[in-house]
Amino acid sequence: GEDVEQSLFLSVREGDSSVINCTYTDSSSTYLYWYKQEPGAGLQLLTYIFSNMDMKQDQRLTVLLNKKDKHLSLRIADTQTGDSAIYFCAERYSSASKIIFGSGTRLSIRP
């Protein structure tokens, strides 16, 4: 079945690294995404990774994919107050274009 799971909350201290985890069930997922949603706003694509990759780095963001365990993580280095948002993990099936979203992880930053 289609299922993407994330923990609901994460609190980190400013300047530390944040690691947001996600698990998915469909092994045929071709693309996995991380989106950011700030309060009252739409979705912002942060990064994505193809299923044949293990890691992708983009400035402060590092995505790790463990395809065997169907586990995806997003690491934000040097977390800042502007990183406060909800982060959604999403997967896209290879046989269709629809994207299935996780429940979102609310990241809060403490001083």
Add this chain to the structure above:
Amino acid sequence: GAVVSQHPSRVICKSGTSVKIECRSLDFQATTMFWYRQFPKQSLMLMATSNEGSKATYEQGVEKDKFLINHASLTLSTLTVTSAHPEDSSFYICSATLDRVSGNTIYFGEGSWLTVV
């Protein structure tokens, strides 16, 4: 700039009336558009997949007669919430894709906040 535009961004309507939300792809032709709904503090749930010139494919549990989707052209899809009720109040967001294969060409609109009073 935005490659997918939604309008209106916020709308308030009276219970029992219908409201239309537009989703436009800018500078590209979208073969497929998707409509999502997000309840407060929850994830986005796919409502339907809309292909230009054909009937939309609705996800299980979504009432097709209540949420009318029209994809009349390659740049425009509309979602009409008919006979709206307060429980329809939600954040509706569309996305558009160029084709069925390319994974990184899915663009989201800014979303539309619907409040039914």
